[in-house]
Amino acid sequence: MDELEFRRTLYADPYCKDDKVLAAIAGDPKKQVFCKELKQLDKNMQQASQVKIPDDLMHKLILRQTMQSHRTSKVRKRIQLAVAASVAFVVGMSFTMWQQSHLLDLSKQAIAHVHYEGGYALDAEENFSLQQVNAKLAQFGAEFSEDIGRVYYANFCDFENVRSLHMVVEGENGKVSVFIVPHDATYLAEGSSQDRRYNSQAVDLKRASIVVVQEAGTNNNKMKEQLKRKIQFSA
């Protein structure tokens, strides 16, 4: 090992444990001094490098992290709450919509009812008096204040589990089926619909809905307005 290489090696690492280096040091007092000097320099540099640590650094480091984790846990809680709220909202919304989609459309139901009954009510040729009709209507807390024309048929019927009054009355263009259906949450209380044979209109009043069903092509409005005007609900 020549002098230059020796110096280079020791300059790079004064504590070099290489056999050749150690042998060279052992055999040369000058090199021993050189090595000692370098080690001293390292020691000095090591001491000089020990700059003072700011007193509160450690506390700052721990405190800051605590605040950070506190903040993230707070954020996490907020996110969890938001997710829970969203889920609840969606569940609520879909339930309402599901329920609404299952609501019966009164006007449609009335047409189905008339179809199902066939001629039973429509073929009836009786003549109910206003008192008889009002006696039945009293069950729903309602009455007709004026004569509504000839009543061919008036009886209670089952309107999808709701006890209702089914009447057949005389209209301008023949017989008209009229249903008086007390309020029930599962009904869409107002609307109109039609099929090939009938058209129907439902109107929502104070305590009940009136559904008017006539042959397709005729206008229900007049009958509907007349009934609406004449029916009265007790307070």
Add this chain to the structure above:
Amino acid sequence: MFLRKQNRQTSVSNDMANKQQRYEVLVLALHSDIFRYAFWLVKDKAVAEDIVQETFLRAWKSLDSLKDERAAKSWLITILRRENARRFERKRFDLVDIDDVSVIDEQLSNEVEIEHRELRAIMASLSEEYREPLMLQIVFGYSGDEIATQLNLNKNTVMTRLFRARNQVKEELDKTNDNRGRKNG
């Protein structure tokens, strides 16, 4: 079901407590070394403190990725160097003059302190590529291989830089000693 949930929650808070403990041990054991490393990297106390705080915050966030505590030091140095590099991406600070470095010491009472001050100024005057491996060797007691791994350099490069670093320090010291000798003599 409720029971299970409660158990999981306690285990979560146990994990948190464990993490907290690990972190505090890490801070206690290494904050001085890491601060000194940062200081010799940037040569400014305030900036060094900022970087160290960022470093430990990042360490806290990814503490789970530290599997072996023995690797903690080099892991932290890696984070710190990245933080330092990021600082340069954000904004280029003016580096502090070597003269300001003497501010480090509040009490300069004896000759040893004066010597140290000179030495510090010389160390600070080394360029970063020499200063960094030298500090790893002196402050952290890293071997040439370890420095090479930490700094992503090959070992020969590291040894050359170490040699040049000491060479420069020596030369500067001799120069000041000469000056002093001339002044005194």
